[in-house]
Amino acid sequence: MELIGNWSYPTTIKFGAGRISELAEACLATGITKPLLVTDKGLASLPITTAALDLLEGAGLGRGLFSEVDPNPTEKNAEAGLKVYREGGYDGVIAFGGGSGLDLGKVIAFMSGQSRPIWDFEDIGDWWTRADPDGIAPIIAVPTTAGTGSEVGRASVITNSETHEKKIIFHPKILPAVVICDPELTVGMPGFITAGTGMDAFAHCLEAYSSPHYHPMSQGIALEGLRLVKENLPVAFKDGTNIEARAHMMSAAMMGATAFQKGLGAIHALSHPIGAMYNTHHGTTNAVVMQPVLQMNRPAIEDRIEAAARYLGIEGGFDGFYGFVGELNHTLGIPKNLTELGISDPDLDTLVKGALIDPSTGGNPIEMTESNTRALFEACF
Incomplete structure (x- = not known):
């Protein structure tokens, strides 16, 4: 066995019950003044999401929301989210939810300043080097389930809606800058x-x-x-x-x-x-x-x-x-x-x-x- 490897380990994690209260502070720490909260359709109207948006609005950060996210998010969801992000003048993403909301939020932030199509950044060889790292918006991740771990991942899984294949979009800077892990957010999970x-x-x-x-x-x-x-x-x-x-x-x-x-x-x-x-x-x-x-x-x-x-x-x-x-x-x-x-x-x-x-x-x-x-x-x- 060759004792050789390329290792990269996670990011800043604020862990504990009630830590969602630090959401606005996390935005300011990462330089986000107008965040777009990305979550799935099911979570969008739930109290935990409303409370998060209230925290942002109370801190003068607006209450931007995008929730057109399928259970297995696609490039069409990403395109729709990018349109909202760019037209709304947002400067960062809060990826909020389970794997679908987290993955799509990360991709919207990643693609916000790219000029190439999403599939050019699939996790193949060194394709990630095609991306402009300065075109990746800051990301805060807030998981509301306990499974995918996408909040500490450097990739997103996106389904190609035409071929029905799941593709992994990778870049080191897709790793969220701050993760807020509040177990109270998972209490309502079915x-x-x-x-x-x-x-x-x-x-x-x-x-x-x-x-x-x-x-x-x-x-x-x-x-x-x-x-x-x-x-x-x-x-x-x-x-x-x-x-x-x-x-x-x-x-x-x-x-x-x-x-x-x-x-x-x-x-x-x-x-x-x-x-x-x-x-x-x-x-x-x-x-x-x-x-x-x-x-x-x-x-x-x-x-x-x-x-x-x-x-x-x-x-x-x-x-x-x-x-x-x-x-x-x-x-x-x-x-x-x-x-x-x-x-x-x-x-x-x-x-x-x-x-x-x-x-x-x-x-x-x-x-x-x-x-x-x-x-x-x-x-x-």
């Missing part, structure tokens, strides 16, 4: 969103931990992230008002996104094309395909998973860990397979093609081929 987003965090930690790449800092963070999810997700799911469990899940979400600098794998390679084609919830899809992926990767990860099981207090080594994942999914009401998730008559050829070109394939412990990827999809139905 149970199925708590479950799906929580399993997304678990998948990030599990795939980073299993990735063959060398990154011991990520390795340690991933392992502790798994423990936080194991001990707190069932609690948060059962009692959404438990602030301690909600706080630990917000930490786990950030840890997962920090850890996956080490790599992701087949869980995400499968869930990205599934979500793009069938509009399924990303984290829930990750949970559904997790056990089949574990089984496929077993020859390469058995020893590592046995070590994780010992740390997590799970008996039975790999089999015990595999069984734990199944029990956790059952506890959270996760569908047993993709058929139960609502996908019938799947286009396997397109799904396999999409999985094999997904950037996540490079971090899978076993090389993904057309034959084993097809077999893996079939095992998920």
Whole structure:
């Protein structure tokens, strides 16, 4: 193994209950005088969003809002948001919400001063160097779920509305300048969103931990992230008002996104094309395909998973860990397979093609081929 890597770790994080009160202060600290708050349609009218806008208005920062964000945001959402941003004379973005609001908000800020089309900045080679770094507006991220960890990420996942492919748009300066993590904002999350987003965090930690790449800092963070999810997700799911469990899940979400600098794998390679084609919830899809992926990767990860099981207090080594994942999914009401998730008559050829070109394939412990990827999809139905 070559002991070499390029590492970049997160940003300023204001963590704790009630820290949303510091939103206006964070804007001023980053030089934002007229922020555009970007969130999804479902959150736009909820009290937590209204309260955030009230804080901004009270500080003389206006109450700019853009909420035309699909559950799997597209370049069309980005174009609409950019139009509002530019015509409104905004000078920064508050990315507010779950993965969709966070990802789109970051992309609007990134694209605000670019002259090239969005797909020119896909995470391929050094394409990110095509961007004008001075054309990236400052970003503040405020997560309202505990899953994607996009608040500490240097990329956004955007769906191409024509090809139905999820693309990763990357630039180091997409990393938000300030993150406000207030677990009180997650209290109103419905149970199925708590479950799906929580399993997304678990998948990030599990795939980073299993990735063959060398990154011991990520390795340690991933392992502790798994423990936080194991001990707190069932609690948060059962009692959404438990602030301690909600706080630990917000930490786990950030840890997962920090850890996956080490790599992701087949869980995400499968869930990205599934979500793009069938509009399924990303984290829930990750949970559904997790056990089949574990089984496929077993020859390469058995020893590592046995070590994780010992740390997590799970008996039975790999089999015990595999069984734990199944029990956790059952506890959270996760569908047993993709058929139960609502996908019938799947286009396997397109799904396999999409999985094999997904950037996540490079971090899978076993090389993904057309034959084993097809077999893996079939095992998920």
